[in-house]
Amino acid sequence: MEFVTQHPILVVSLVKIVILLFLTLTTLAYLTWFERKVVAHIQSRWGPYYVGAHGLLQPLADGLKFLFKEDLTPPGADQLVYILAPFLALSLALTTLALIPFGPSTITILGQPTQLIIANVNIGLMFVFAITSIGVYGVALAGWSSNSKYPLLGGLRSSAQMVSYEVALTLSVVGVVLLAGTLNFDAMIADQSGYYLHFIPRWHIFPQIIGFMCYFTSAIAETNRVPFDLPEAETELVAGFHTEYSSFKFAMFFMAEYANMLTVSCLATILFLGGWLSPFPDRWTFLHYLPGVGLIGLALYLAYDAAILARGIARIQLIVITLGAFVLGALCFYPPVMVVIQGPFWFLLKVGFILFVYVWMRGTLPRFRYDQLMSFGWKLLLPVSLANLVGTALWIVWPLLVKHG
Amino acid sequence: MSLAFILFFIFALIAVAGAVLLIVAREPIHSALALILVMMSLAALYLMLGAEFIAAVQIIVYAGAIMVLFVFVIMLLNAGVEERTNWSKIATYAGIPLGVLLLLELAHWMAHSAMGATLASGAGAPNEMASTQALSQLLFQTYLFPFEATSILILIAILGALVLAKRDE
Amino acid sequence: MNAVPISFYLVLSAVLFGLGVVAFVFKRNIITIFMAIELMLNAVNLAFVAFARAWNQLDGLVFVFFVIVVAAAEAAVGLAIAIALYQNRDSLNIERVNLLKF
Numbered sequence: 001m002e003f004v005t006q007h008p009i010l011v012v013s014l015v016k017i018v019i020l021l022f023l024t025l026t027t028l029a030y031l032t033w034f035e036r037k038v039v040a041h042i043q044s045r046w047g048p049y050y051v052g053a054h055g056l057l058q059p060l061a062d063g064l065k066f067l068f069k070e071d072l073t074p075p076g077a078d079q080l081v082y083i084l085a086p087f088l089a090l091s092l093a094l095t096t097l098a099l100i101p102f103g104p105s106t107i108t109i110l111g112q113p114t115q116l117i118i119a120n121v122n123i124g125l126m127f128v129f130a131i132t133s134i135g136v137y138g139v140a141l142a143g144w145s146s147n148s149k150y151p152l153l154g155g156l157r158s159s160a161q162m163v164s165y166e167v168a169l170t171l172s173v174v175g176v177v178l179l180a181g182t183l184n185f186d187a188m189i190a191d192q193s194g195y196y197l198h199f200i201p202r203w204h205i206f207p208q209i210i211g212f213m214c215y216f217t218s219a220i221a222e223t224n225r226v227p228f229d230l231p232e233a234e235t236e237l238v239a240g241f242h243t244e245y246s247s248f249k250f251a252m253f254f255m256a257e258y259a260n261m262l263t264v265s266c267l268a269t270i271l272f273l274g275g276w277l278s279p280f281p282d283r284w285t286f287l288h289y290l291p292g293v294g295l296i297g298l299a300l301y302l303a304y305d306a307a308i309l310a311r312g313i314a315r316i317q318l319i320v321i322t323l324g325a326f327v328l329g330a331l332c333f334y335p336p337v338m339v340v341i342q343g344p345f346w347f348l349l350k351v352g353f354i355l356f357v358y359v360w361m362r363g364t365l366p367r368f369r370y371d372q373l374m375s376f377g378w379k380l381l382l383p384v385s386l387a388n389l390v391g392t393a394l395w396i397v398w399p400l401l402v403k404h405g
Numbered sequence: 406m407s408l409a410f411i412l413f414f415i416f417a418l419i420a421v422a423g424a425v426l427l428i429v430a431r432e433p434i435h436s437a438l439a440l441i442l443v444m445m446s447l448a449a450l451y452l453m454l455g456a457e458f459i460a461a462v463q464i465i466v467y468a469g470a471i472m473v474l475f476v477f478v479i480m481l482l483n484a485g486v487e488e489r490t491n492w493s494k495i496a497t498y499a500g501i502p503l504g505v506l507l508l509l510e511l512a513h514w515m516a517h518s519a520m521g522a523t524l525a526s527g528a529g530a531p532n533e534m535a536s537t538q539a540l541s542q543l544l545f546q547t548y549l550f551p552f553e554a555t556s557i558l559i560l561i562a563i564l565g566a567l568v569l570a571k572r573d574e
Numbered sequence: 575m576n577a578v579p580i581s582f583y584l585v586l587s588a589v590l591f592g593l594g595v596v597a598f599v600f601k602r603n604i605i606t607i608f609m610a611i612e613l614m615l616n617a618v619n620l621a622f623v624a625f626a627r628a629w630n631q632l633d634g635l636v637f638v639f640f641v642i643v644v645a646a647a648e649a650a651v652g653l654a655i656a657i658a659l660y661q662n663r664d665s666l667n668i669e670r671v672n673l674l675k676f
Contacts, residue, residue, distance in 0.1 A: 081434065123537060126461035133469030137441070140473070144434070144480045156480060163473055183537065413578045417586045424593035424613060433605050440609050443590070447616055450583065454627045459635050463619075466642050471612070471649045478653045479605055482660050504592060511588055515581050543632050544639065555643045562647035569654035 008112045015109050016118050017098070024097055028258045029059035035359045042363035053305075053314040053321070069247035074147055077244070081145035086245065086252035089138025093259035096131050099124045100266045101185050103276045103343025116343065123183040128267060129170055132222070136162045138256065139224075143241035155241035157370060158224055158231035164377045165221035165228075171385035172214035175392040176204050176271045189275035203274040210388045212272045214381055219264040221377060223257060225358060227365040228373055265354040266347075273350045276343035288338055291345040295329030412453060419446040433479045437472060444468040458537045583624035590617035604659065604666050608652050615645045 033048065033055060040047030048055030073082060101117040108114070121127055136159045143155010177183060180191040194202045205212045221228040232241065245253060269275060280287055299322050306318035331337055368376065419442060426439035444467050451460040544552060594617060597610035619638045626634025656666065663671055 078432075078434070081438070084438075121457070123457055123461055126458070126465070130461050130464035130469065133465050136469065136473055137476070140476055140480070141434075141438075144476075152480070156477065159473070159477070163470070409578050413582060417582075420586065421589060421593070424590055424597075427606075427609060427613060428593065428597045428600070433603055433609075436606050436609055440613060443613060444616060447620055450586075450620060451623050453578070454583065454623050456623050456626065456635055456638075459623060459638050462639065462642060466646060467612075467616070471646050474649060474653060475605065475609060475612075478657065482605075482657065482666065508585070508588060508592070512581070512585050515584060540632055540635055544636055547633075548636050548640075551640060555640060555647075558644065559647050562650050566650045566654035569651070570657045 012109050012112050012114045013118060016114070020097060020118065021094070024094065024259070024262070025255075027262065028255050029063065030056075031258050031262070031355065032062065032254075033059050034355070035362070038356065038359045039363040042360070053317040056317070056321070063251070066247050066251040071247045071249070074244045076147040078145045078147070081141050083249075085138050085142035085145060086249040086256070088141070089135065089256035090252045090259065092131055092135045092138065093256040093263065096128050096263045097259075097266070099128055099185065100263075100270065101189065101275065102347055103340065104186075104189075105340045105343060107340055116340075117186070120186060121184075124185045125173065125177065125183045125188075125271075128263070129166075132169075132260075132263075133166055135256075135260065136166075138253075139241050142245070142253070146241075146244035148244055151241050151243045154231045154243070158241055161228065161231060161370075161373060161377070162222055162224070164374060165218045165381070168214060168377060168381040168385050169218035169222055171382065171389055172211045172218060173271060174389050175208050175211040178389075178392050178396055179204060179207060185270050185275070189270060189277060192274040193277055195281070201274060201277065201279045203272065203277075203279075205272040208272065208388070208392070210384065211392075212268075214385045214388065215268060215272070217381060218377075218385075219268065220358070220361065221373070223260040223264055225257075225261065226362045227367045230367055230370050230373065261355065261358060262351070265351045265358070268354055269347060269350040273354075276347040278342065278346050288342060289333070291341050292329050292332030292338070295325055295332060299325035299329055409453065413450070416446045416449045416453070419443075420450070434476070437475050437479060440475075441468050441472050444472065458540055580624050580628045584621055587617045587621040587624065590614075590620070602667050602669060604656050604668050605653070607668070608649065608656070611652075612645060612649065615641060 036058070037047035037055065048058035051057045051061045073079070098118040099121060101115070101120070103116040106113050106115055139162065140155050140159040143151045143153075143158070146152070146155075176188070180188045182188060182191075188204075192201070192203050196202055196206070200206065220226075224232055278287065302318055302322040302325060306315050306322055332341055423439045423443035423446065427436045427443070430436045430439060444463060448460040448463045448468070451457075451463060591614050594610045594614035597613065598607055601607055601610065619641055622634045622638045622641070626632060626638075659671060660666055665671075
C-alpha cells in the first residue's frame with residue numbers, strides 16, 4: 001500500500017485506464033450490434049436475433065469467429081508495416097479516450113480522490129486533433145503494405161480524404177474555442193452552463209449551428225462512414241484498404257473505425273452539446289432519480305419480454321439480463337452513486353444520440369463519388385468553416401471595435 | 406535517478422534509434438516511419454521542456470501532415486525499392502571516431518562556458534511560461550510581420566507545387 | 575526531483591543533427607535526402623525549445639513555429655520537384671541526375 005501513497009497519480013491512472021479500456025471495448029462490440037439492429041429496422045427486417053436473446057450474443061460470436069479464422073499474409077507484403085498498421089489504427093483510436101471528461105464529480109479510488117478524466121490537459125482539444133491526424137497512417141500503411149492494387153488505391157484515396165476533411169474539422173471547431181476562450185475540455189463545458197431566456201441551455205450548438213453542421217459532416221468523412229465511405233465500399237474497391245487483412249487484424253480495423261466514431265461523437269458532445277451538463281435546471285433535483293428510474297423501466301420491459309415473449313434459452317438469458325438491470329437500477333438509487341452518476345448519464349445519453357444519428361445516416365443515405373467528395377470538402381466545407389470562423393471572431397471583437405471608434 | 410532523467414533517456418534513446426534507423430533502412434518507407442518515430446519522441450521532449458503547444462503543433466503539422474506528404478509520394482512513386490550504399494572505408498574507420506570526438510569536445514565546452522551554469526541548472530519548475538495565450542500574444546504582436554510573410558510563403562509554395570507536379574498535357 | 579540540465583538537450587540536438595548530416599551525405603534516394611533535411615530541422619527545433627526554456631523566454635517557441643511552417647512549405651515544393659524529376663528521368667537515384675543535358 002506504500003506504493004499507492006508514494007505514487008498516487010500513477011496507480012490511480014492505471015486503475016482508471018483499465019476500467020475505461022474494459023468499458024470501451026465492450027461498448028465497441030455492442031456498437032456493432034446496435035448498428036446492425038438499427039440499420040435492419042430501417043430496412044424493414046430484423047437484425048441479428050438468433051444468437052442469444054435479441055441477438056445480444058452476436059458480438060461475442062463475431063469475436064470468436066475473428067479469432068479462429070485463418071490468418072494469412074499476402075505474398076510479397078512488407079511484414080513489419082503489414083502488422084504495424086492495424087495496431088497503430090486501433091491504439092491511436094483508443095488513446096483519445098484518455099482525454100475525454102465523463103463527469104464533474106470527484107470519486108475516490110484506492111483512497112485517493114480523483115476526477116472522472118484520465119488526463120486533464122490544458123490544451124486537450126489540440127491533443128485530440130494531434131492523435132486524429134496520426135490516425136491517417138494506419139489507413140495509408142495498411143493499403144500500401146498489402147502489395148496489391150485495390151488496397152493501395154483504397155488506402156491512398158481513404159487517407160487523402162481523411163487529410164482533406166481534417167482541415168475542415170479543425171477549422172469548424174475554432175469558433176467554439178473563440179466562444180469559450182480556452183482549449184481545456186472542463187473549462188469548455190463549464191462555459192456552457194446557464195440558460196438563454198431561462199429555458200434554452202447555453203450550449204455551443206445554438207450560437208455555432210453552422211460550426212456544428214460543418215463539424216459533423218467533416219467527422220463523418222474523417223471516420224470514413226456513409227455517405228463518405230467510397231474507399232471502403234464493397235462494390236467499388238473490393239473492401240478498400242483492409243482487403244488483404246483477415247481474422248484478428250481485420251477485427252482491429254473494424255474496432256478502430258468504431259472507436260474513431262465514438263471519439264468523434266464524444267468530442268461533438270463536449271464541444272457543442274454541453275458535455276455532462278443536464279439540459280434541465282439544477283433546481284429540479286427530482287431528476288437525479290432519472291438514471292435509476294430509466295434502468296428499472298428497462299428491467300421491467302425485459303422482464304415482460306422474458307415472461308411473455310421469449311422461449312427456451314433466450315428466456316434464461318433475458319432473465320439474467322433483467323436481474324442485472326434491476327441491480328444496476330437499484331444501485332443508482334444509493335446516494336453516493338446517485339450523485340456521481342448524473343454527469344456520465346447525460347454524457348452517455350448525448351453520445352448515444354449522436355451515434356444513433358450516425359447509424360441512421362448509414363441506413364438512409366447513398367454514397368458520394370470520390371471526386372464529388374473531394375470537391376465538397378475543399379470547395380464547400382472549407383470556405384463555410386472559414387466564414388464561420390471569421391463571423392464568430394467579428395462578433396466577439398465587435399463591441400471592442402465600436403467602443404474604440 | 407529521478408523520473409525526469411529516466412524519461413529523458415528513454416525518449417532520447419528512441420530519437421537516436423529512429424535517426425540511426427533512418428540511415429540504415431533499405432526501403433524509403435522504413436526511413437519515413439523511423440523519422441515519424443523521431444518526431445514523436447521529440448514532441449515528448451518538448452512536453453518535458455514545458456512547451457505543450459509546440460508539442461501539439463509538432464505532432465499535428467510535422468508528423469501528421471508533412472510526413473503524410475512524404476509517405477504519399479513514396480507510395481505513389483514506388484520510390485527506389487532497394488538501394489545499396491557502399492560506405493567508403495575511410496568514412497567508417499576515421500569518420501565515426503572523429504565525430505564522437507567532436508561531440509565530446511562540444512559537450513565539454515558547453516559545460517564549462519559562461520552559459521554553463523544556466524545550462525546545467527535545468528531551468529526551474531514549469532510555470533505558465535508556454536501557455537497558449539502568452540505565445541499567441543507574442544506571435545500576433547511582436548512577430549506579426551513574419552507571421553504574415555510566412556502565410557504568403559505558404560501560398561507561393563502551394564502554387565509552386567501545383568505548377569511543378571503537373572504533367573505536361 | 576531535479577530537472578534535466580539543458581545541456582543534455584543540446585547534446586541530443588547535436589547528435590541528431592550529426593546523424594541528419596550523415597544521412598544527407600550517404601543516401602542516394604532523393605526522398606530519403608529530403609527526410610534527412612527534415613531531421614536536421616527537427617534537431618534545430620529541439621535546440622530552440624531548450625534555449626527558450628533556459629532563458630525563460632517565449633521567442634524561441636515562436637521561432638520553432640516559423641521553422642515548422644517553413645519546413646512544410648519546403649517539403650511541399652521539394653517533393654513536387656522530386657515528382658517532376660521522376661517523371662523525366664524515371665528514377666529517384668541522385669546519381670542518375672548528375673548530367674545537365676541528357
